Structures are given as C-alpha cells and as structure tokens.
Amino acid sequence: MIAENDATPAEIADPVRMIIDEDACIGGGVCEMLEEATFLLDDDTVIAAIVGDGLLARERAEIVVDRCPGRALSFVEIGSGLEAGTEGRSPGEGDED
C-alpha cells in the first residue's frame, strides 16, 4: 500500500493538479521516475495513475509534462472543477468531441 500524498496546496509552492490521458500513456515510466510520490504505473496495465491528490508545484509539473514520452500528461489550475487522474469533465458537461 502506498501512502497517500498528504501535501496540501499550502505546502506546495504554486500547486497545480495533474491529469493523465490514459489512452495516450505508453507506460514509459518517466513520470514515476521524476515524481514517484505522485505517479504510479499499474502493475497489470502499465498505465500511469495518480497517487493521492495529484498536486505538484507548477515548475515540476511543467517538467513532467514536457518529459512524458506519450504526451499523456497535463495539469489544471486548482479549483477548476476537474478531478485529478482523469481526462475528466465536470458532471453534466457532456461530450463535445
């Protein structure tokens, strides 16, 4: 069992919330290598998942996004209504594409 990342926005400088596009993830593991408290590759699917609240300092988030070989990572501003770990939309928003 991996401990929850219990950092709160107050403890991370300029935090943003990470989002994974599971369809784009190639399981390269670069995110896990760079930020192992935030990302974990699933043992069976070898697709990245977010551990805990998915918050990273903006500066780190930009590095992880740029390094991702599958271009599967992005981040949103905190309080934007998007859930961590999904390509998600707010309920009721519906499909647009």
Add this chain to the structure above:
Amino acid sequence: MTFSEPVAIEPVDLNDPQTFAAGIPQSAFAEMRANAGLTWSPAGRGSNAGFWSVTRQVDLVEVSRDPGTYSSAVGHIQIYDIDEDALDARASMIDMDPPIHTRLRRLVSSAFTPRHVQRYQAAIRDRVRNALDQIQADGGGDWVSTVAAPIPIGVICDLMGVPEADHGFMVELSDHLVAGTASEPLEPTAYGNTTDLRLLPFNSPAASAMSTYAAALAERRRAEPADDLVTQLINAEIDGEKLSTEEFANFFRLMIFAGNETTRSSMAHLALHWQDFGDEVDKVRRDRSLLNTMSDEVIRYSSPILYFRRTVTTETELSGTALSAGDKIVMWYAAANFDPETYPDPLEFRVDRPAVPPHVAFGGGGAHFCLGASLARLEMVELIDEMLERGLQLRSSSSPDYVESNFVNGIERLDVEVV
C-alpha cells in the same frame, strides 16, 4: 527519383559503415541540420530507393510520435529494404505499430518501470563491483570486455533467465548480429546456420543461433518455471493465443540485443568521457545529486543507436519537404542529440544539463520509447557512483576501436590503464 523542388543531398555516404569508423560524423550532421528541409541520400544499400534523413530534434520527435504517418510495420526499420517474407520472419514488437505493438510490449513492460527496476539495484551494484575489481586487479585492460560488456548482459540475462554460464555466448551472438551491419557479408553457415541469410535479422547467422537457444531455454522453463521473463513470455497470451515459437524467439532476441548492446556502448563511451571531461566528473564527485543528469548526459553523448527508419504511409510534409507514401525516413538520433537548437553547446559534455528537453537516445517519445530506459539509467548511475567511490582514474592506452556500423555507435575495444 525526381523532385519538384531542389533538395539537399547528403554530404557523406550515410549508408557506408566506414563513415562512422571514427564515431559520429559531427560536421556532416551539423551541415544536414542546417539544411532547410530534410536531407536526401540517393541510394540505400541493398536497394535502389534512397532515403530522407531527419537530423533536427524537433523533426525527430514529430516522426516518433506519429506512427500513423511514419510506420515501423510498413517496410523495414533499417535503411536497406527486404522482402515481405523476410520482414515477417523477423518481426518483433520493434517492427510493429500500435495497437499490436502495444499489446506485445505490455507482456513485459511491467518489469521495466522505474519502481520495478529498483529491485535490481543491489544485483547491478554487485556486477559493477565485480567488473571494477577485475580491471583494478589487472591494473587496466580492455574496458569494453571487462566492464562495459559484462554488466548490461548480466543484468538483462538475469531478467530473462539466461544462466550465468551462457552470458558470454549472448554477447558473442549479439556482436555477430551487429557485424551484419558492417560492409563485409557474413559466413552463411556460421553457428550451423541453414537459413537463407536474407530471412535473418541483420542478415546474420547469429540470429538463427539465438532462436535455437531461445527455443531450448523456453523448453527448460516449461518444465521448470522460474521468476523470469522467459517464463512470463511462454505463458503469456494475446487473445487466448500463446506466442508462437518464432514470435517468442524474435522477442527474446530483441530483449537480449537491446538490453546489452546499447548500455554497453554508453558504458564504453563513459570511459572516454571520464578522461576527456574530468572537470565535469569532478562536479559529480562533489555533488552526487548530479548522478542522474550525468548518466543522461553520457547516454546523450554516446547515442548508442545511431538511427531507426520509418516508412511514410501517406502523402505528407515534414520540415518543408514534401513526402510520398513509401518514402524512407531515417531518424538520426546521433544527429538530433547534438542539435544546438535544443542542447546549447552540444559538443560540451555537461553533467548538469536541464531535465527538459530530454535527449532522444531513448527515442523521440511515442510508442517505441525505449522499454529499458529506467534500467539503463540505473545501470549507468550505479557504475558512475561506484567509480567515484573508488576514486577511479582512467587513462586510455589506445584510441577506441569503433564498431564498423552505421546503426550502432559501439566501441569494440578500449585499452585503459587504471590509476
């Protein structure tokens, strides 16, 4: 081939292994990077069709991440063309596009995640210590056969489940595969081979020997399963089907080749960097938090795989060059890794280059991003750290003997004195 627009022509013969006899042809690649579009090479060895070279980092990343336009499954992934039956006979996941590629890769990829490879850390360190003990006890010797070769082959063979006694044989076969990319044709009956060379990967009889070995090992693991990748592969199923004997053998060969040839090259180049860039090494000596960035710099600077080819599937345009279906696109990792637009002062070896943008020695991203990247990094970090622990000083007693190949940037032999 006729062109509607003028094109830049290769400044050196990129298809001639001799062009790489003294390492990466830096000035030719610099000239090609400065060309407006892609650079054209008139003829590929073993075929009449020429090819386009990609030398800029930004273009290489674009090709790597668009397998729909730039296919690994259509045509060959090496410059020379081969027949359809030969393509089929050798196909491993590296010769495939998503989604088939993805399904094959997932059969083994969980063993190579950053967290999983940490399990091998102690075993890797042991192999590093043994190799360094040996070369120190001898006061020097051939860095390649004593240090750079045994560490990665030992590690990948442990993962696969190849017994220690056969590690040397795997190195030998792997070398003989690479020899198939040199100018001299190989002896067709080597290793008792009876298969037509054109059907064998790298046109090398060693491929046939490796298949025979793989089949025997699979047989042994069927009787006695173990906690290794061979056991995992023989039990794996895709759509309820097990891998065929050929599919398994091709998988095995890819893993052994990719796991040993590449890291070996980088570890061989490390010995050169150790002497040539002593001030940079000293920075890491003082601050071990630079181990990871130094490791990546060694890998960038050595660019162990010089190129892979893709084949264009549809009319498109890249960097201003119009491309047609069937055109060959050759991604020169060794050129893109020294692109000054991406890596300032690229010929300077810097242990603290920023993490972004990453080098492309593991590929430009996308589906074929190096499966063993985390493992390779860990092996390199362990070797550098142990060399620093021991205060190892190296002095070359000969100039490096490069592998004659336009495909791998290998060093065959490098005699060093250990001080």
